Amino acid sequence: MAQSYSPEARIPPFLSATLLYALWDRLRTSFWFLPSVMAAAAIALSFVLVRADAWPGAEAVREFGWLYRFGPEGARAILSAIASSMITVAGLTFSITMLTLQLASSQFGPRLLRDFMRDRGNQLVLGTFISTFAYCLLVLRTVRGTEGSSFVPHLAVLFGVLLALASIAVLIYFIHHIATSIRVETLLAQLATETRAAIDRLYPERLGHDPMPGERRTPAHLIPADFENAARRVQAERSGYVQRVDAEALMRLATEHDLLVRVEARPGRFVTERDAVLMAHPSDRVVERVVDRLHAALVIGQDRTPEQDLEFSIRRIVEIAQRALSPGINDPTTALYCIDRLGEAFRRMAGRDLPSPLRFDDTGHLRIITEVLSLDELACPAFAALARYGIADQDVVARLLSTMDLLQGATAPEVRRAISQLSEAIRRESEEGSREFDRVRFREPGGLA
Known part of the structure; x- marks a missing residue:
């Protein structure tokens, strides 16, 4: 009988939704990602506004003289002052952030550094200062004041001044934010919110159909007698902590290939190379392509994550x-x-x-055994x-x-x-x-x- 394949079977394992989600989560929680995006946007905006100033139709806006009183020397002075002050403030901000991380690590534990690193407020502040610096630096190079060739991008210079004013507001916010973020009450409130979200996410929801609500122990008659001997061990490819198990992907894969999969390493468990993370029965259906897709349903990283x-x-x-x-x-x-x-x-x-450790498909067949x-x-x-x-x-x-x-x-x-x-x-x-x-x-x- 010809075997049918789902569209996901043609997706390379390294492009699986689970691994892509893990990559995106690492990016958005890293300290550098948002500032880098903001700096790239500021660079692009500088080219757009300078080009807009060079359009012939831009002469009409110069009638608003109270908005545009920058000569070449004045524009250079303003942009230079903003750029130099922004890079100084950015360095100060980075130093304060590092000091805060050191204090938080020594007083509350290094496991909380992840929350400080992923803090959107700190990322936004650093990104604003770096973006303003990069923007003013790139606009500064377009100002010309030589004899016979004079060009001042008035609109771009005005926007640089607005960015400087916004940076002052952001600096005031940063001082307040950094003072409140290291309070133990604030930290505990954030951890409590994270814990409530984990409870709501993990415990009320179930995957598939559970014909025996409230039954926590695995009934022996639902598991093949030769499971331990006939199942294939899916081993970890590297050492680390199991961060995420995509139960939905495992359910689709088990249903597609008529498998029974038992999760050997729940999220939070440390595994070494060659440790079994999954057991799939029967082994003759677990070919290498299936093993690759089973690996793609798990994320193993260097640290534990609360998701x-x-x-x-x-x-x-x-x-x-x-x-x-x-x-x-x-x-x-x-x-x-x-x-x-x-x-x-x-x-x-x-x-x-308490969710059942037994996960059934739509037809009532046991597909996944997990630990709760x-x-x-x-x-x-x-x-x-x-x-x-x-x-x-x-x-x-x-x-x-x-x-x-x-x-x-x-x-x-x-x-x-x-x-x-x-x-x-x-x-x-x-x-x-x-x-x-x-x-x-x-x-x-x-x-x-």
């Missing part, structure tokens, strides 16, 4: 709290803020149905990590236990048991080294804060 890795988003909040509780910083108030944000995220997740983290698998390690650092601070312990108690009332019985066991262990450990007035707080439920 499909909810555990990483939570871990970054935990890291801020751990650093705040370290002897070198000793800032328990920041740890309390972090506990509040973690409680917010876990309570949001508690109200969601439950609430207790995310919450208990986070709470335990905080208790490990803050067990000697009774305010931190009290807030932690209060958050866990609130979470237990909104969770399923199996999750409630796991959180309750951890809560009791933290309570016992804390009471052993606490003072008498602190023990009273733990004995009275209303005393927990």
Whole structure:
């Protein structure tokens, strides 16, 4: 029987939607991309406006004399002043940004540098200064004031002045933005927004049809008995963290070739070369072209990303709290803020149905088996990590236990048991080294804060 191929089968693996999306995400979150685009636009605009000034019809606009009072020397002076000041301010801006990154890395952790690098405000500020410099420099070369040959691009010079005025406004914005962006409240609000988006993206949505809602364990009768022996191991091509798994692409590929695919490395997992990232059954249908398309459905990079890795988003909040509780910083108030944000995220997740690890196609055939983290698998390690650092601070312990108690009332019985066991262990450990007035707080439920 002739085998049918989808249009995606003719697309080279390096041009797959998953890899292109990953490339675009790296570009738009890099510190240089937006300033480079703005500088290129400014260069193009300088040529357009200079050409517009050279058109014969442009003589009519010179009747507005109050707009155009630049002679050759005046135009050169204005453009030179703007260009020199912009490159100086751009250097100052870059230095302040680097200093901010250093402070943020030492106080909040290097994992947060990605958020500072992708900050649109910082990119816009640097791009404005560089664009203004490049624009004025290119317009300056067109000003001629020799005897018998004089040309001043009035419209282009005026636009350069407008760019300089806009740069002053941007500089004021930058000073305000850089001061607010390093506040822990601002950072935690951004991380909380990112975590909520990850919860909404990963947990309410399901791929394909799930005929057994609420069933988390994989029923043995749905998996071929020879799966482990007859499935082909799809190995990682390089070492790194799994950043993205395109489940929709895997579903199309599994349906097209009548495969059962099991995801061995979920997003956030570190893999080395030759580690299995996927298992595809049966192996005789997994030819090299299919293996290439399976590889194209995964993105492996140097670091973890929060898009499909909810555990990483939570871990970054935990890291801020751990650093705040370290002897070198000793800032328990920041740890309390972090506990509040973690409680917010876990309570949001508690109200969601856990997606099934089984993904079925439209005809009801099992196509993908994946791993789904439950609430207790995310919450208990986070709470335990905080208790490990803050067990000697009774305010931190009290807030932690209060958050866990609130979470237990909104969770399923199996999750409630796991959180309750951890809560009791933290309570016992804390009471052993606490003072008498602190023990009273733990004995009275209303005393927990």
